Amino acid sequence: GAVVSQHPSWVICKSGTSVKIECRSLDFQATTMFWYRQFPKQSLMLMATSNEGSKATYEQGVEKDKFLINHASLTLSTLTVTSAHPEDSSFYICSANPLERGTGELFFGEGSRLTVL
């Protein structure tokens, strides 16, 4: 089946530094990937839609200058948390829909847990 891989699976960083999280579709291409954030014991909240070859679309309340998204190819989207602060500590999850299947089925990565000290 389709696989979405995220890297790193967990990261700890100091406040003020930037962290990059990768989302890769391993056996399919995706023009669109989605980034979600999940705080402990809460649901997933859509942050932004990553579009290959164009700018990402951000949800209301999500700072585009803080959460930089780059969809460089049909198999890779990256989320960079710039000048991270403790309140950015969260579980970041990406999803993608296989371009060629047309079923609408989405596949999720295993998530990346960010802890900002």
Added chain:
Amino acid sequence: GESVGLHLPTLSVQEGDNSIINCAYSNSASDYFIWYKQESGKGPQFIIDIRSNMDKRQGQRVTVLLNKTVKHLSLQIAATQPGDSAVYFCAVSRDSGYALNFGKGTSLLVTP
């Protein structure tokens, strides 16, 4: 505005019993509905989906029911097993795209 909610935050069932998890949504334009299972520290795992042109879909031990009239979605798990213990989320498409709004989650605990 758009909202997706669950009726019960936790559900405890005995092994072998059937489980029913409910979800209400508000966007009448949503046409794709998915149930996900999430185990601690992991990403969501697809269980079953249904499109708005159907009202019932069955999988292996799971059934999803969709009532568009009252904007209600349910997940039925037959013969619940300890491995089914997890948090279950309903997710609803935003209009015709693939971006999803997730419900708050129901924690299912299966006791022996």
